[in-house]
Amino acid sequence: MGKDVIIACDFDSAEKTFAFLDRFTEEKPFVKIGMELYYAEGPSIVREIKKRGHRIFLDLKLHDIPNTVKKSMAVLRSLDVDMTNLHAAGTIDMMKAALEGLTREDGTRPLLIAVTQLTSTSEERMQNELLINASINDTIVKYAQNAKVAGLDGVVCSPLEAGMVKAACGSDFMTVTPGVRFADGEVGDQVRVTTPEKAKAIGSDYIVVGRPITQADNPVEAYRRCIREFVG
Ligand code: C5P
Numbered sequence: 001m002g003k004d005v006i007i008a009c010d011f012d013s014a015e016k017t018f019a020f021l022d023r024f025t026e027e028k029p030f031v032k033i034g035m036e037l038y039y040a041e042g043p044s045i046v047r048e049i050k051k052r053g054h055r056i057f058l059d060l061k062l063h064d065i066p067n068t069v070k071k072s073m074a075v076l077r078s079l080d081v082d083m084t085n086l087h088a089a090g091t092i093d094m095m096k097a098a099l100e101g102l103t104r105e106d107g108t109r110p111l112l113i114a115v116t117q118l119t120s121t122s123e124e125r126m127q128n129e130l131l132i133n134a135s136i137n138d139t140i141v142k143y144a145q146n147a148k149v150a151g152l153d154g155v156v157c158s159p160l161e162a163g164m165v166k167a168a169c170g171s172d173f174m175t176v177t178p179g180v181r182f183a184d185g186e187v188g189d190q191v192r193v194t195t196p197e198k199a200k201a202i203g204s205d206y207i208v209v210g211r212p213i214t215q216a217d218n219p220v221e222a223y224r225r226c227i228r229e230f231v232g
Pocket of ligand 1: 008
């Protein structure tokens with residue numbers, strides 16, 4: 001599996017997104033479109049970025065009854081993204097339904113990965129508010145196993161969790177990991193962070209990097225540094 005860096009394009013307009021992407025004249029980075037940009041601009045932003053030649057991870061984290069998720073995935077598949085996601089908490093049935101909806105008539109489909117527990121959820125809150133009576137690591141591993149049983153390609157998790165997911169689900173099961181910071185950079189609101197080099201050593205397949213690139217004085221240089229440290 002090829003390792004790559006995905007840039008989180010967390011902008012609130014097409015204008016800002018294109019001003020950012022226009023700076024990349026020599027490479028076509030893999031980009032993540034999240035809820036903020038998608039809700040601001042709708043499906044046209046996906047089509048326009050695709051037309052520019054970028055691979056796209058559409059990060060909308062679907063979570064609803066299986067039939068609704070299946071039909072929504074069938075709509076998303078026409079956008080021709082490369083990767084999309086949902087919440088594993090929706091159950092194995094929901095994940096199977098999502099895969100069915102996402103699969104095109106010729107049998108091809110975008111990669112589908114599951115969010116296990118959001119990295120913003122602490123073990124204490126998961127136990128006290130969600131009444132999940134297990135450790136957060138056991139919960140993450142169980143949700144990853146459920147995603148594998150449903151036939152998904154992998155999970156989104158902290159780079160610090162990638163090793164245990166690989167140990168439980170096999171090295172081919174993809175880990176896509178946000179929460180990456182340069183050793184000499186600012187952490188911001190992320191808590192469980194690591195560097196691109198360490199994410200590589202732990203076994204992440206894709207790192208998702210937002211502010212260390214988008215807010216850098218020289219985003220292209222910051223992206224190249226991520227590639228150097230993570231891909232080598
Ligand atoms: O700016 P930063 O590098 O922190 O951006 C990380 C990106 O990954 C953001 O788009 C954030 O929403 C996303 N993400 C995350 N943690 C998760 C899931 C997604 O940081 N568990």
